[in-house]
Amino acid sequence: MIKQQILENLKKVIKDLNFPPTDIVLSIPQNPTFGDYSTNLALQLAKLNSRNRRHSSLDIANEIIERLQGTGDPSTSLGTGSGQYLERVETAGGGFINFFIKPENLANDLQEVLDREENYGKSDFYKGKKARVEYISANPTGPLHIGNARGGPLGDVIANVLAAQGYEVLREYLDNNVGEQVKALGATIRAKITGNLLQDNQYQGEYIDELVSKLEIDTESKSDEEIGQLAVEELFEEIMADAHAMGIKFDLVVHESDLRKEAPRIVEELKKSGVVKEKEGALWLAPNDQFLKDRETVIQKSDGSYTYFTSDIVYHQDKFKSGADLIIDVFGSNHHGHIPRLQAAIQALSFDPKKLKVVLYQYVRVKRYNDIVKMSKRAGNFITAREVLDEVGVDAFRFYLLRFAPQTHIDFDLELLKEHSSKNPVFYVQYAHARMSNILVKGDQINRADKGNLGLLIHPMETALIKHLLAFPDLVEELAGNLQVHQLTEYSITLADLFHKFYESCPVLKAESKKLTKARLALVKGSKITLASSLKLLGVSAPDKM
RNA sequence: GCGCCCAUAGCUUAACGGAUAGAGCAAGUGAAUUCUAAUCACUAGGUUGGGGGUUCGAAUCCCUCUGGGCGCGCCA
DSSP, X not given: OHHHHHHHHHHHHHHHTTOOOOOOOEEOOSSGGGOSEEEOHXXXXXXXXXXXXXXXHXXXXXXXHHHHXXXXXXXXXXXXXXXXXXXXXXXXXXXXXXXXXOHHHHHHTHHHHHHHGGGTTOOOTTTTOEEEEEOOOOOTTSOOBHHHHTHHHHHHHHHHHHHHTTOEEEEEEEEOOSSXXXXXXXXXXXXXXXXXXXXXXXXXXXXXXXXXXXXOOOTTTOOHHHHHHHHHHHHHHHHHHXXXXXXXXXXXXXXXXXXXXXXXXXXXXXXXXXOEEEETTEEEEOOSOTTTTTOOXXXXXXXXXXXXXXXXHHHHHHHHHTTOSEEEEEEEGGGTTHHHHHHHHHHHTTOOGGGXXXXXXXXXXXXXXXXXXXXXXXXXXXXXXXXXXXXXXXHHHHHHHHXXXXXXXXXXXXGGHHHHXXXXXXXXXXXXXXXXXXXXXXXXXXXXXXXXXGGGOOSHHHHHHHHHHHTHHHHHHHHHHHOOTHHHHHHXXXXXXXXXXXXXXXXXXXXXXXXXXXXXXXXXXXXXXXXXXXXXXXXXXXXXXX
């Protein structure tokens, strides 16, 4: 691959020139007049290289270029003579180094995509490493609502990306099936059945009525807690069904009722670490951390029972004990206060808190006639994930929620929902895939005596498309590190865009020559491989017809 | 009061500290002897909430103000 060779040569050159080692970024500039690949290396070196301040970034850039030109070996040389890869290298913008690659050489790199087929974009970089990804983990006191449904596709795609990079991934869900909330739900249902007036702090909403008719509970013989447990079991099943409808399956479901059994043990362990103190008859996690000093948290209540926090410490200890190298929690933003405490507990138990990465997402807000709908399970005014899912379909649902960085506050316009679904860019992307499939099916039927030559793909639209295809493996690798998986939607939209443009300007089956048809078919195939891979990571279908 | 997140075109939003801030929707003008018009080309739309600072370079980092979301010890 040309990009890798340029990187290697740059690395060698900065070593030869005695510059300090630095990460070299070789990116595809948005503006093609800045070359096929570009690096800001000289600008970075000028900053690092204070002892050599007489060198401006432009001087450094020219020095690097001069050295590159002289590397000699034709196969990897950056010389611009015949048989070599580069058309030219130039400096611009005060120190950027811009590489212009001969289009036919760039086109030959397409072979890599064709050879790897559905494995394109996968790597075994993290082979032997284990990752655990927890997501959704919604309270089973009501149906999954659209606000926190965002965590589903998000966690799912993070897991997909990690798996594509070689991690052995465990997808897991925590079912909070015990605690005060369960009693409160039980009390609500009892009140409904017995006809007593609902007090404050009880649950409302139609789903309560549905539960009442579905469960047929005998209120005489059962406590609030027992009633609540029945309800929570039912709701858990519904949440799992909703997750399934979103294309999500879990490898492991952990019930908090099981974690609570280990609560006494974990309290003892924390005591031994010296981070527990007794106050007002309860036990508190009180780590020696300035930031957490006034945020002590109860781990055992004065009545001897335990809290969710205690369960979560047990849970995370299990995750660490299982030998996971990477632990990811996808949480709604309202959990942010929980995180430093959890990290403190992990530290107290002598595990490495750096292995835990928390992805916080903001709740999706729903607008109805320009008003933001406040969503609360207790108030019963939420919009369920299922309503939206049934309305727009799973592909549009996932793609929409995955398009934006998790920390952004999405405002979802409910009244434009239907229209929104047909305008969702997912269809633009899927249409591109259908076009690719269609061309390949037809292309299969024509006589292709000539062997294709990828070097014929030198139209600017072809070059732009090829460059984008070649960037895919780097993207997936990067996402496994930074978890910014929304970039995959961006990538697939751009790929579709480039393909549609290529389609308009470069006839495939009706190209000037059979050879060109063959080469273009290869490009269509490479595009299809790459687009299908990115859609697969997103959990969105790649239709052959639309 | 303290803490976390956000503010980019009319709307929804993108952009490892990089070059002329990029898309889609909505608006306007075009494209059918053509591999799928769920497409393409073009037009219009921006002082990246305000003000300072750091930097060769800031939507991005720091400070501050404004406006919104979320959270803050016996809920989960």
